[in-house]
Amino acid sequence: MRAIVFLTALLLTIGVVQATEQCINCHKSLTPGIVADYERSVMAEKGVGCLDCHGELPGHDDPSVVTHYGNRITPVPSPKYCERCHAQQVREFMNSKHAWTALIGPFKPWYNDLVNQGKLKAGEAPTEKIMRENNPYGDLRSRVTPLYPASGMMDRLGLREELDGYGNILYCLECHGSAVIVDDEGKIVKGWPNNGVGRLNPDGVPGSCASCHTRHKFSIEEARAPETCGQCHLGPDHPQMEIYEESKHGNIFFSLEDKSFLKEEDLTPENTPAPTCAICHMSGFNGVPTTHDVGERLYWELQPKISTPQWYPANLVAIGQYSPDEAKAQENRKNMMQVCQGCHSPRWVKMYFDEFDRVVEDYNKVAKSAKALLYKIYEEGLADDSNSLDEFPEFMWYYIWHHDGRRWRMGASMMGPDWAHWNGIVDTLMDKYGRLQAWYDTQLKIKKLEAMVEAAKTQQVSETAQTPEKSQPKATPFVGLPVALAAMVWIALLVKRRK
Numbered sequence: 001m002r003a004i005v006f007l008t009a010l011l012l013t014i015g016v017v018q019a020t021e022q023c024i025n026c027h028k029s030l031t032p033g034i035v036a037d038y039e040r041s042v043m044a045e046k047g048v049g050c051l052d053c054h055g056e057l058p059g060h061d062d063p064s065v066v067t068h069y070g071n072r073i074t075p076v077p078s079p080k081y082c083e084r085c086h087a088q089q090v091r092e093f094m095n096s097k098h099a100w101t102a103l104i105g106p107f108k109p110w111y112n113d114l115v116n117q118g119k120l121k122a123g124e125a126p127t128e129k130i131m132r133e134n135n136p137y138g139d140l141r142s143r144v145t146p147l148y149p150a151s152g153m154m155d156r157l158g159l160r161e162e163l164d165g166y167g168n169i170l171y172c173l174e175c176h177g178s179a180v181i182v183d184d185e186g187k188i189v190k191g192w193p194n195n196g197v198g199r200l201n202p203d204g205v206p207g208s209c210a211s212c213h214t215r216h217k218f219s220i221e222e223a224r225a226p227e228t229c230g231q232c233h234l235g236p237d238h239p240q241m242e243i244y245e246e247s248k249h250g251n252i253f254f255s256l257e258d259k260s261f262l263k264e265e266d267l268t269p270e271n272t273p274a275p276t277c278a279i280c281h282m283s284g285f286n287g288v289p290t291t292h293d294v295g296e297r298l299y300w301e302l303q304p305k306i307s308t309p310q311w312y313p314a315n316l317v318a319i320g321q322y323s324p325d326e327a328k329a330q331e332n333r334k335n336m337m338q339v340c341q342g343c344h345s346p347r348w349v350k351m352y353f354d355e356f357d358r359v360v361e362d363y364n365k366v367a368k369s370a371k372a373l374l375y376k377i378y379e380e381g382l383a384d385d386s387n388s389l390d391e392f393p394e395f396m397w398y399y400i401w402h403h404d405g406r407r408w409r410m411g412a413s414m415m416g417p418d419w420a421h422w423n424g425i426v427d428t429l430m431d432k433y434g435r436l437q438a439w440y441d442t443q444l445k446i447k448k449l450e451a452m453v454e455a456a457k458t459q460q461v462s463e464t465a466q467t468p469e470k471s472q473p474k475a476t477p478f479v480g481l482p483v484a485l486a487a488m489v490w491i492a493l494l495v496k497r498r499k
């Protein structure tokens, strides 16, 4: 297999060796860092030249291709440019959610509109022309959506149109991928630089291989290191890096003085002192083949409101035309267990996964209960669902499933007990659910008091109406009035605190 790749590369490169020399001669002084990385890379060693990746592909429509000192090149080679030499990796990557994640994530509402309007087929990535004619960036700002959680509060404060940068490439798109837009001359005008893993490229082929294999080293060693994944997989809503650092596996890895095993051509249980993210999720290991589909060893979806077995297919997740596939998910689980069994006994592994699955099921019960409470709150008119992100119970529900409840499940999935427990179940139940429940109880009390105040007022009015001539006021209004006043002050304080 490797020999075939090598031969193809050799044949293809004969014509570009000269050009590469030209590129290098000039770029050595212009961008010495790029040339140095390239010269150290495995691909340079095998004769892959600059034009092999940057050169125009025959028959492939890419509006970002420009004439550059006599050669037709693109500055943003999409996975399509790697495909002729790495067809398998590209195919697997395209089957993964990584490739589609700009559309599953930040561009989802925009993408759904295009599909509903018939401008795009479901599961197809937008071309540059579509992106230029239907500005994806302008659109991000104009919506209130849980995908942009702060948009709800912006709207309530009247700031949505004021804040200019929300949705620009320095937020979500840095991880999920931007939309790269060019002008009529092919010059990039928006969305670059960016190496988000699902970047929407001008040629309509999504993804960025450089998000794990930074140019121009294109190294396996770097991609296998946990830091590479940790760039995106961290933080309050998916703290995989922090979980790994806490786990025994991360402990062993970070305490190693010599990490050169990451350079090995093939990783085996014998030469691998500790698993990294890539080893569990991607590498060929203990008989499980290498994959560029990072979902291929997962049973659960741990990120949604309610966890289910893995969804398929990845390119339809963005428009909601996916379904959990129990049989495929079981197969994925078997693969993951096979990886573990390179270093652990089958019973150790099975008992671990039994416990993990129970955690996910527990979370699901709590999430269903919290969701039911939110809907009860809507039904009872205590909150209004027209803007789903501007009221206290809505914030709490969002944190329950999107932050704390994810940490709970994810901590358990990769042996991070502090994340499963303190930052997970405790935050979900005591902090967010606790506050949601307390808020609801208070609202019920307020409702009761409001009713009492109303009753006191009506009573007073009817009494004065019944005794118009009497000069001496009766005792009841004297008692009723201070009670009503005190109740109103209390309500005002509660309402103020709630905001």
Ligand code: HEC
Pocket (backbone or CB within 6 Å): 019, 020, 022, 023, 024, 026, 027, 030, 050, 051, 054, 068, 069, 071, 073, 074, 075
């Ligand atoms: C005579 C000098 C020269 C040669 C030869 C040359 N380049 Fe460049 N290249 C430049 C300069 C100058 C820039 C910066 C242009 C700019 O920033 O607008 C550049 C920029 C680039 C960029 C970034 C484009 C961008 O929009 O920022 C890429 C990619 C690139 N060159 C690739 C190549 C490749 C591949 C070759 C060989 C086929 C090559 N260059 C040959 C001078 C050269």
Ligand code: HEC
Pocket (backbone or CB within 6 Å): 020, 023, 024, 027, 031, 034, 035, 038, 043, 048, 049, 050, 051, 052, 053, 054, 075, 076, 077, 193, 194, 195, 208, 210, 215, 216, 218
């Ligand atoms: C194996 C494929 C590959 C080879 C070989 C390659 N490049 Fe690149 N190059 C890329 C990719 C991928 C990017 C990143 C584009 C992006 O995602 O933004 C890139 C980006 C660039 C950029 C812009 C990045 C920046 O930081 O400004 C320049 C300039 C560039 N390449 C020049 C070269 C030159 C010169 C050579 C030859 C010495 C070369 N490349 C060889 C794939 C390659």
Ligand code: HEC
Pocket (backbone or CB within 6 Å): 002, 005, 006, 008, 009, 012, 013, 042, 043, 046, 048, 052, 053, 077, 078, 079, 081, 082, 083, 084, 085, 086, 209, 210, 213, 218, 219, 220, 221
């Ligand atoms: C013209 C063919 C060709 C193209 C185009 C090409 N590669 Fe390669 N690539 C190779 C060859 C040959 C090797 C060496 C394979 C080997 O030694 O088994 C290689 C090796 C690699 C490796 C492994 C490096 C290592 O550390 O062992 C990575 C990663 C890689 N390529 C990524 C890319 C990416 C990403 C692109 C597109 C931006 C790309 N390649 C485009 C031919 C190509």
Ligand code: HEC
Pocket (backbone or CB within 6 Å): 097, 104, 105, 106, 147, 148, 149, 171, 172, 173, 174, 175, 176, 231, 232, 233, 234, 235, 238, 302, 303, 304, 317
């Ligand atoms: C620091 C990098 C980063 C940023 C910034 C980021 N995300 Fe994510 N996002 C991720 C990662 C990593 C995941 C995968 C979590 C998992 O599955 O464990 C993810 C998952 C998601 C998912 C769930 C996808 C699914 O399959 O259900 C959505 C939707 C999403 N992000 C949207 C957004 C939006 C919208 C923004 C900006 C408001 C954003 N993300 C900002 C890294 C990021």
Ligand code: HEC
Pocket (backbone or CB within 6 Å): 079, 082, 083, 086, 089, 090, 093, 098, 197, 207, 208, 209, 210, 211, 212, 213, 220, 223, 224, 267, 278, 282, 283, 284, 290, 292, 294
């Ligand atoms: C999520 C991170 C990630 C992304 C994105 C990614 N790779 Fe990789 N790649 C890896 C890892 C990790 C390995 C090493 C696998 C192993 O240990 O065997 C690897 C290995 C490779 C290899 C060496 C051969 C092999 O399969 O082991 C090639 C070639 C390669 N990648 C090409 C690509 C191309 C082309 C793309 C874009 C379509 C890409 N990669 C995107 C992480 C990534």
Ligand code: HEC
Pocket (backbone or CB within 6 Å): 096, 097, 098, 100, 101, 104, 105, 174, 175, 176, 195, 196, 197, 211, 212, 223, 224, 228, 229, 230, 231, 232, 233, 277, 278, 281, 282, 294, 295, 296, 298, 301
């Ligand atoms: C540039 C950002 C970025 C990098 C680097 C990155 N990821 Fe991701 N990853 C994401 C995003 C965003 C998602 C969410 C995909 C979705 O569901 O839309 C994701 C999803 C995943 C998933 C869940 C897939 C599924 O089907 O549910 C796994 C597993 C994963 N990544 C593993 C890795 C590993 C391992 C690495 C390093 C080798 C890595 N990622 C590197 C951004 C990144």
Ligand code: HEC
Pocket (backbone or CB within 6 Å): 226, 229, 230, 233, 240, 241, 242, 244, 249, 275, 276, 277, 278, 280, 281, 297, 298, 299, 300, 301, 302, 303, 333, 336, 410, 413, 414
């Ligand atoms: C010891 C093996 C192992 C290591 C190391 C590991 N993971 Fe995982 N990972 C798992 C298992 C097991 C699951 C849960 C699989 C399932 O759902 O059945 C998982 C789940 C995930 C998910 C899916 C979350 C979702 O939303 O469904 C992501 C993303 C992820 N890991 C990323 C990473 C990253 C990033 C690292 C490194 C910082 C890492 N993993 C290290 C084994 C590992």
Ligand code: HEC
Pocket (backbone or CB within 6 Å): 247, 248, 249, 252, 269, 272, 273, 274, 275, 280, 336, 337, 339, 340, 341, 342, 343, 344, 349, 352, 415
């Ligand atoms: C490359 C080898 C390797 C792989 C692969 C691996 N582990 Fe481990 N794991 C270890 C080592 C070494 C330890 C430390 C064992 C000890 O405590 O003596 C460990 C510890 C553990 C622990 C104990 C953690 C604690 O804090 O008590 C659990 C649970 C575990 N692994 C589960 C898994 C699971 C599940 C997988 C697969 C998803 C896996 N491991 C994959 C090497 C590995």
